[in-house]
Structures are given as structure tokens and as C-alpha cells.
Amino acid sequence: MSGQGMGASVTRKEDRRFLLGKGKYTDDLVLPNQTWAVFVRSPHAHAAIRKIDASQALKAPGVLAVLTGEDVAADELGSIPCGWTIKNKDGSTMVAPPHPALALGKARHAGDPVAMVIAETKAQAKDAAQLVVVDYDPLPAVAHLSAAVREGAPVVWDEAPGNVCFDWHLGDAAATDAAFAQADRVVKIDLTNNRVVPNAIEPRAANGHYDDVDGRYTLYTTSQNPHLIRLLCGAFTLKVPEHKLRVVAPDVGGGFGSKIFHYAEELLVLWASKRVGRPIKWTAERSESFLSDAHGRDHISHGELALDADGKFIGLRVSTLANMGAYLSTFAPAIPTYLYATLLSGPYAIPAIYAEVKAIFTHTVPVDAVRGAGRPEASYLLERLVDKAARETSADRVELRRKNFIRTDQFPYQTAVALQYDVGDYHSTLDMALKAIDYPKLADRKAASKARGKLRGFGISTYIEACGIAPSALVGALGAGAGLYEAATVRVHPTGSVTVFTGSHSHGQGHETTFAQLVVEKLGVPIENVEVVHGDTDRIPFGMGTYGSRSAAVGGSALVKAMDKIVDKGKKIAAHLLEASVADVEFADGKYRVAGTDREKTFGEVAFAAYVPHNYPIETVEPGLEDSAFYDPKNFTFPAGCHCVEVEVDPETGVVEVVDVAIADDVGVIINPMIVDGQAHGGLAHGIGQALYEEAVYDAEGQLLSGSFLNYTMPRAADLPNFKVGNHVTACTHNPTGIKGVGEVGAIGVPPAVINAVLDALAPVGVTHIDMPATPEKVWRAIRAAGGGAA
Amino acid sequence: MATITVQVNGKSHAVDVEARTLLVELLREHLRLTGTHVGCDTSQCGACTVWVDGKSVKSCTMLAAEAAGAAVTTIEGLAHNGTLHPMQAAFNTCHGLQCGFCTPGMVMSATELVQRNPSPSEDDVRHWLEGNLCRCTGYHNIVKSVLSAAEAMRGGAQ
Numbered sequence: 001m002s003g004q005g006m007g008a009s010v011t012r013k014e015d016r017r018f019l020l021g022k023g024k025y026t027d028d029l030v031l032p033n034q035t036w037a038v039f040v041r042s043p044h045a046h047a048a049i050r051k052i053d054a055s056q057a058l059k060a061p062g063v064l065a066v067l068t069g070e071d072v073a074a075d076e077l078g079s080i081p082c083g084w085t086i087k088n089k090d091g092s093t094m095v096a097p098p099h100p101a102l103a104l105g106k107a108r109h110a111g112d113p114v115a116m117v118i119a120e121t122k123a124q125a126k127d128a129a130q131l132v133v134v135d136y137d138p139l140p141a142v143a144h145l146s147a148a149v150r151e152g153a154p155v156v157w158d159e160a161p162g163n164v165c166f167d168w169h170l171g172d173a174a175a176t177d178a179a180f181a182q183a184d185r186v187v188k189i190d191l192t193n194n195r196v197v198p199n200a201i202e203p204r205a206a207n208g209h210y211d212d213v214d215g216r217y218t219l220y221t222t223s224q225n226p227h228l229i230r231l232l233c234g235a236f237t238l239k240v241p242e243h244k245l246r247v248v249a250p251d252v253g254g255g256f257g258s259k260i261f262h263y264a265e266e267l268l269v270l271w272a273s274k275r276v277g278r279p280i281k282w283t284a285e286r287s288e289s290f291l292s293d294a295h296g297r298d299h300i301s302h303g304e305l306a307l308d309a310d311g312k313f314i315g316l317r318v319s320t321l322a323n324m325g326a327y328l329s330t331f332a333p334a335i336p337t338y339l340y341a342t343l344l345s346g347p348y349a350i351p352a353i354y355a356e357v358k359a360i361f362t363h364t365v366p367v368d369a370v371r372g373a374g375r376p377e378a379s380y381l382l383e384r385l386v387d388k389a390a391r392e393t394s395a396d397r398v399e400l401r402r403k404n405f406i407r408t409d410q411f412p413y414q415t416a417v418a419l420q421y422d423v424g425d426y427h428s429t430l431d432m433a434l435k436a437i438d439y440p441k442l443a444d445r446k447a448a449s450k451a452r453g454k455l456r457g458f459g460i461s462t463y464i465e466a467c468g469i470a471p472s473a474l475v476g477a478l479g480a481g482a483g484l485y486e487a488a489t490v491r492v493h494p495t496g497s498v499t500v501f502t503g504s505h506s507h508g509q510g511h512e513t514t515f516a517q518l519v520v521e522k523l524g525v526p527i528e529n530v531e532v533v534h535g536d537t538d539r540i541p542f543g544m545g546t547y548g549s550r551s552a553a554v555g556g557s558a559l560v561k562a563m564d565k566i567v568d569k570g571k572k573i574a575a576h577l578l579e580a581s582v583a584d585v586e587f588a589d590g591k592y593r594v595a596g597t598d599r600e601k602t603f604g605e606v607a608f609a610a611y612v613p614h615n616y617p618i619e620t621v622e623p624g625l626e627d628s629a630f631y632d633p634k635n636f637t638f639p640a641g642c643h644c645v646e647v648e649v650d651p652e653t654g655v656v657e658v659v660d661v662a663i664a665d666d667v668g669v670i671i672n673p674m675i676v677d678g679q680a681h682g683g684l685a686h687g688i689g690q691a692l693y694e695e696a697v698y699d700a701e702g703q704l705l706s707g708s709f710l711n712y713t714m715p716r717a718a719d720l721p722n723f724k725v726g727n728h729v730t731a732c733t734h735n736p737t738g739i740k741g742v743g744e745v746g747a748i749g750v751p752p753a754v755i756n757a758v759l760d761a762l763a764p765v766g767v768t769h770i771d772m773p774a775t776p777e778k779v780w781r782a783i784r785a786a787g788g789g790a791a
Numbered sequence: 792m793a794t795i796t797v798q799v800n801g802k803s804h805a806v807d808v809e810a811r812t813l814l815v816e817l818l819r820e821h822l823r824l825t826g827t828h829v830g831c832d833t834s835q836c837g838a839c840t841v842w843v844d845g846k847s848v849k850s851c852t853m854l855a856a857e858a859a860g861a862a863v864t865t866i867e868g869l870a871h872n873g874t875l876h877p878m879q880a881a882f883n884t885c886h887g888l889q890c891g892f893c894t895p896g897m898v899m900s901a902t903e904l905v906q907r908n909p910s911p912s913e914d915d916v917r918h919w920l921e922g923n924l925c926r927c928t929g930y931h932n933i934v935k936s937v938l939s940a941a942e943a944m945r946g947g948a949q
Contacts, residue, residue, distance in 0.1 A: 018891030019879040021826015021866035028825035202892040253892025286831035508890030685929030709835035717917040717930040
């Protein structure tokens, strides 16, 4: 089916409804008898809750109920669980404090929900929420990592002395010490990875309904993984069997990780709907999202790179503090450990690596996965360190990277931090990106910028990521509470059209198109005859959802496996119809053909025979043409590449302008180049946002100062250039599609390239270090502190 | 409560609204035109952009009562008999949308730009869209869509 299968830039099937304003997002849905919930949230970062007086609120017009942590406890709702357990260095288990859906006794971050007000209308609920009187006794709070680990710091959880959630390590300490003892040069860096707010443009929302006729709950929620929410609600929080709970994640307006997790609000609307006997809807306001969606990053790290006399990397030592916030979100402990320290080898052959990570509680919003999740933190540390090494050893930053790359003949390559890379070609992506940005002419461009009073800088980052998560047995051994396979069902209809039911969830990725392209490629069905269904636990057999760039690599592989079964069954039917032996029947381009002859049956004719089995091998083959598959990955996939950035800094104002971005990624086999490029663009904007603009700023008392779009700087159209995106494909060796994944490459690869470019620009004025985000103020101050610029 | 009359997508509606009811609430909750989205509470994101008497307006920042007597156009009113407006069509062909949430506001805003300036430069487009946030696309393909639509709209006018 030329032009619609693998490798075709097919325009998206899902676009029409969005463009017509006919998308169906969670907040668009109004159920019969709908009521509304508004949450009363703690204004304090840390406070004892003495008393909650809801008497006035309950008298307000339209109010149906005001519920508190005591009601949650009385109904024995389960604590919101953390899905990953990390072991400490000494083999003991991390501290996993309770996480009640509504705060009980104490509020532990500004925005912690303390009461839920339910009313006939949203306006009434909002009015009444202002009448709930909470008697708080404010307590000392701590928000910043550096303060939280100080002697005598306020303690978030009594069971976590020193605010330590876990103290974990990875790698061979002795071998690393030995490498450093032999080093010709050791390069050191101290840096922070700034805390970011995910900010999908659709705020989170949930609509819960309990049907007392059949005793069944339905939840509409803004989720990247409805089955996971059903599992956690069913088994841990709401405690109802799965067949009594349907979770629907309809059109979802972006996730970026923040909509993976099980949140209090979706649990509470379900629970309360049974209490009030009506459906309850909640939609976050943006400032509420800032205080209730899990944040990302927030590390302080020290890194040391050991080099031999030839400039080869011989050892890496890393020590990191990672902020967990006040409670452990669903995947939180996995982010600064198995999605971070395991990536510290980057694309380099580094024989000895040792990493220590301490996770720290603070009185802030929980921290969990945001686009990239751990891998941006790893690539940022490593790529800053490599650039510093080049400067300090007077090596060329490009050649230093090239010299230390894992070569194509070294795959599969076992790193010193647990991962085995299956395949890659880092030299080729480096060459491609340098060519795209016209690296040889850099000096001319620097001179031209200088003539205009600007400082031009070039920055490079060569990154790797682990995605397509993940082998279930492996993640289980590492502390995961769930498997990370994916499921797909393929239903072939009697006339040969196809419905795919996938456990992957699309919230912008375009699965309705790309998964359909997989069907076109495999079954030869025209794309308009393929429908892709996702996001409803009543319709999809099972699913682990979409995050960690796993949909095409894992969900797509499940789909291909299910289609293999369809093709095989079709061969048996076709063999009967063609009076041939099964072994002689081939399937290609939508036709079953007896090998070496022109005798054939179309896919549609075989499907029809399967449903109208008059002339049919009924003794050996069941009627119907539908099959399912679960695919459990054999390994992570390892997208990698090179990101090059040029910036111009105005030394008078400190303003950094990104003037050119050229990247070359190896994301494996590509289904739809247009969509792959779009994913890269979005990740780049996200990564440039982190590098230059975005930061969740808490004051020392735990108040979020950048708590709205007025003071949290989101990248805008005029802040960004066009992006030059290239691809160099090496196919993943261990899944049936060869796909690696693309959703996070920009967010992982580009932040260090941007900062390396800023530091390159500022090198002539003596600036050697800057932390993200490189805001005009920070850059201006750094220039002045280094003695550069005007007084 | 007051009854206001407002024309939306060519159709006249008499609606009872509170003094505090926002235009976006009138559209989404009273008229169930849910194509107009709410992405923030500080007039930054532009997902709620509609036209009031032909000018793009953030409908979260205007009281419903202020729209009394006005003609409002929402994303649902842009296509004609199921045929996409050239701006909508360009967003499809240039992959100018991913999750679709900011899209209605982007399309409404960008269409007004091209109506005002039939030949915008890339820079014009990027600056015009400063009131519309997108987290998915990095704006690259949105800008491409608007430039492509402008070309198509110029062609259509000839």
C-alpha cells in the first residue's frame, strides 16, 4: 500500500476533530446530574491542621457535601501508593511515607488538598470553598535540597531522619577509585538541574460516577495510562475489583509525564460520587496545576571525570541529591536512580563509573517524571562535564567526544552502569549535525556577531537515552511494582476493515495515524479502513500506557505480534480456499498467493470467509479473525544523537537568543517522518525552555513563587528558531519493528547544548559556569562577576 | 442573572448569565461549544481565543455580558459545511497540531493575523502568536502552517 505504510508522512487521521473543535477532552464531558468539586488547599508549606469548620460552607447555596481527611480515613480509602521501591546502599528499604488523598493532621506542601467541596455548579463549589475555615498551625518548612540536608533542618517525615528517602548507589566504587588513582587529569563540576513544571496546556481533570444499579464506578480522567489508574485505584486506593471500575482517558491535551501518576483528585471524585449519589467533576485551574501536578528534575550534583594522558575517559564519579517533594509520586524513586544513573555512560566507553544518589523529602509538590525523566539530568551532567574537560585539557570538544564514543564495532556494549546498548552509530549523527549547522564556518559567524556587538557561542551535546521501557523481569528486579509490556488486539471485520485496540495512549503522539500505518504495512489494508481505539479500559484488553517513548517501540511491537497471528490464521483459511498446502501460501501486499502461481485471495476475501465459513476448514480453524498479543521488551531501546546549538548573547542585557539548532538523531526505524520530526521539535522547545526560561522557584518557606504563567516562563513562538532535524537510522535489534522512540530526544539532548553554547559565548569575557535557566539576569550578573561588560 | 442576546457562529442565542460569567463559560457551559478551551487563569495561554465582531479575543478575559449584542465566532464556526477553512487545512497538512488542545485558539488567532496581513513574514507570525502557548509542537510546524495558509488564502482571494 504505497504511500501509507512505513516511512510515509501521512497526514494525521485525528486532526479533523481537533481542527473542527470537536475533540472530546475530559472537561468537555458533562454527565447527567453532574455536580462539581473544588478543593481547599493548604496555603502553608507545612502546618498542623487543628480543625476544619465546614458549617458555613455547608449552608451555602447548592452545596452537597464538604469532605475532609477524616472522611477519607473513616471510609478506609488506601494511601496513594508509590509504584517503585528502592533499596539503600545497606540493603534496607527506602522510606515510603503514607499519602492520604486529603491531608490528615498535617499539610506538607503548599497546595496539599485538605477538603473537597461538592456543589451543583462549579461557581457554587468555588464560592463555598472560600467559606471552609481551616485552623492551621504553621510549622517550619524546607523547600530547597541544600537546606533540607542541613543539620537541624525541618523534618518532613519523622520516619525519614535528615529528610532522606533513600541513599542509593550504582556501579563499582573500587574500580572507579582505581581509575581515578591512575588518571592523568581529573575534571570536576558542581551543578544544579532546575526544577520544572510540566504544564501540558490541558489542565488535569476528572469526572467520577458511581452507578448504584450495577455497583460500578466510571472515571473519566486526563491520564496517559488508564489501565494503570484502574489498577492502582482498584487494588490500593478505592479498593474495588477491576471489573467494577472503568477508566476512560478520552482526548488528552498533552501529558509530558505529568499525567502518568495516580492523583488524589481522580480517586476522590470516584469515592465521593458514591457518597453524594451523583457524578462529580473536577477541573484544575492553571495555578492549581502548578501546586498539584508532579514537578520534574530538581537535582544538585557533583561530578568528576578521570582522563588518561591520551584524553580517554577512564572513570566517572557522580554524587547527586534529588528532590522527592513531600510525598512519593507513582514513579518518583525510579527517576533519579534507574532512569538517571544508568545513563551516565552516555555514548562513551567509560570503563568505571560509580554514582551515589540521595533522595530527599522537602515541603514541596511531589517530583516525578517530566519529559525525559532522569535521562535529561544524566546527559546534562555528563555533557557539561565533557565540555569542561575539553576546556581544561585544551582539547577540541568535538574531537574529545569522537575519541571517546563507543564505536559501531563495539555493540552490543555493556556499560559500567548496568545497561547493554544493542546498537548505535554516534559518529554518523555527530557528523550529520555538524554539517547541518555548518560547523566549519563557525568562526565567520562569531566574527559577524561580534561586529554587531553580540557574543556568539556554539554548543554541542552527544546524548543517549534508554526508552521503550521496559523488560518486566528486569524492572521487577529493580523495584518496579508493575510489568512494562504492552497489549494490542486486532479485530478484522468481515469485509476486511480493521479495528486496533491498543494499550498505548495517544495524547498528541498521533497513534491513530502511526498505528494505522503499521496495519497498512503489514496487512495491506488502506489506511481509511483502519480505526485505532485507545484510552478505555472497557474496550482495551489491557495496557500499560504511554510514557518513556514506549508507544511505537513497545505498543507497536505488540500490534505487529497480534497481526502476525492474524496473517498466520489467514494463511490457513487461504490455503483451504486455494486448495493448497499452508506452507505454500505467501502473504504480501494484502494478498494470499500460492507461491509461484497467480492463484490468490485478497485479505478481504479471507476475512469474509472467516466470518461466513461456508467453505472453510472448520475442523481445524475457528471462525472469526481477531487476535491479541502482549509484547514484553527484551531490552531498553537506545535512541542517541547529536544536538548542536548556536546562541547570541547581548552582553549589555544578558539576553540569550537561540539563533540556530541542528540535530541528528537515531531513533531507529521511522513510521512517519512528519510525526517524528514534530516530536523532536516539541522536545527541543521543552529542552530550550528548561535551559533558558523555566524554573519552579520556591522561597525558603516553601511558597511557589513561579506559580502561574505570569511568572513561570513558558517558551513562546518568538523565543525559538526553526529547527533543523535530521535522522540517521540504525534499527533496534531486539524488537520486531526496529523502532527506538523519539518523544524525549529534544528534552534530553538539547539543554546541555544550549548551556555549552552560552558558556562558549561567554568564554571571552571569562565566565566559566552558569546554571539553568540562563535567564538574562543570571547571564548579566555572570558577565559582571567575571569582570566583563560595562560597569 | 440577566438575559443577554449574543450571536454565536451566525445563530442568535438569548442566555441567562450571572454578572461574573465569563464569555468562555457562556460558550462552553451554556452553549456547549467545547471547542474553545481553557488552559490557564491568567490570560496567557490563548487556548480560549475566539472572535468577537471579527477581532480575536481571549474569551476567559471577557465577561459574557460584555458580548451582549456582539457576533462571536468560535472554532466550530470556521469550517463551512464540513470543508475546512484554509487555516485548518494547513494545520493538518503541515502537522501544526499534536494534542489539539491549544489548536482552536491558535487557528482563530492566526486566521485573524492573515486577514489583517495577507503576507506575514515568519517573524510576523512568531510575534503575533506570542499570546498563544503550545507545549507539543515547539511552534515550528505552527509557523509553517500559518505561512502555508496565508499563501492559500492569498490564492483564494484572487
